[in-house]
Amino acid sequence: MSNTANTLKIHTFTCAWCGLTATKTASDGSLRNHCPSCLHSQHVSDHVEGGPSECDGRMSPIAIAVLRTGDWMLIHRCVRCDELTSNPVCADDNQLILMRMAVRPLAQPPFPLEALGSL
Template sequence: MEEEQLSRKTENTAFQCEHCGFTVLPLNNGSFRNHCPNCLYSKHLDILPGDRASQCKGLMKPIGVDYASKKGYQVIHQCTKCSYTVRNKVATNCKQEDQLVQFMQMQTK
């Protein structure tokens, strides 16, 4: 809910994934990207979603996928430094779609 309003204010720029080296382009569908579409890793940058106020900057590992009827699929990330967990909306219908199917297959192996 509030999360989405906050994240829209944040800059949407390309970045390189620190886990797999993939160049992550900004989303072209008006929403905000905070994780790698290739390996789904994220970075612990926010205290509140989109605020970039965290001093941790640890790598956040995708530990699971959740589905909510209103928000759609969400990836659950856990920080490898401080164990903080957060849910992030999955990017679909855009240039670099999240490799969610691959990730779910990895989870079930």
């Protein structure tokens, strides 16, 4: 019985933001480091030094980046130390939040759109 609980703990994590218990591997077999529901992550590995991070801060999804291959990357920023990370989007990630983040810059252009018409 304790065996089952241990296995469950190794293969799942609890989202620090929405409390969802998620598996560490996505449905397509890729490793997941963020919550599939709210897309928040946790700063547990140091991306500069490659080792585990002492920070443990919450990482908010802030943007989408598209690689040359067409793959979508999710950009996270740590709310505690401001470190930025990028991670591949998983097949079962919340598509509504992904789309909302992808169109946000288009919905809030830093210049008047009318200027484009006179180019």
